[in-house]
Amino acid sequence: MNASERIDELIAGITDWRRDTFAQVRKIILEADREIVEEWKYMGSPVWYRDGMIAVANAHKGKVKLTFANGAQLPDPHKLFNAGLEGNARRAIDFLEGDKIDAQALKKLVRAAIEYNQSKTKKKPQKSAQA
Numbered sequence: 499m500n501a502s503e504r505i506d507e508l509i510a511g512i513t514d515w516r517r518d519t520f521a522q523v524r525k526i527i528l529e530a531d532r533e534i535v536e537e538w539k540y541m542g543s544p545v546w547y548r549d550g551m552i553a554v555a556n557a558h559k560g561k562v563k564l565t566f567a568n569g570a571q572l573p574d575p576h577k578l579f580n581a582g583l584e585g586n587a588r589r590a591i592d593f594l595e596g597d598k599i600d601a602q603a604l605k606k607l608v609r610a611a612i613e614y615n616q617s618k619t620k621k622k623p624q625k626s627a628q629a
């Protein structure tokens with residue numbers, strides 16, 4: 499079973515409002531950039547990558563948590579981050595029952611995470627190719 503199938507199975511197994519929220523968050527992330535890759539890591543968590551980790555999601559009791567690996571370095575003009583604000587690297591969004599997801603703002607945040615990842619990879623020194 500590949501990562502996307504495992505994520506499908508995880509979402510299908512959620513039996514309350516978190517199922518739709520989780521599925522919507524996943525859809526928005528994947529729509530933000532066609533080169534995003536889904537992985538299955540950390541003993542059963544969906545993780546999204548593009549030039550580095552973007553975010554990991556989990557369904558917790560009473561919420562769906564989306565944690566951005568480098569959230570502390572990302573602009574958040576729509577104030578989506580509402581958890582993990584004290585950390586030096588990560589920032590999270592806790593989606594609670596009844597929350598309306600701002601799809602456009604979330605896409606912008608995902609794209610900002612990709613840009614951040616790409617800026618880090620460009621700064622690494624290039625190894626010269628030798629024959």
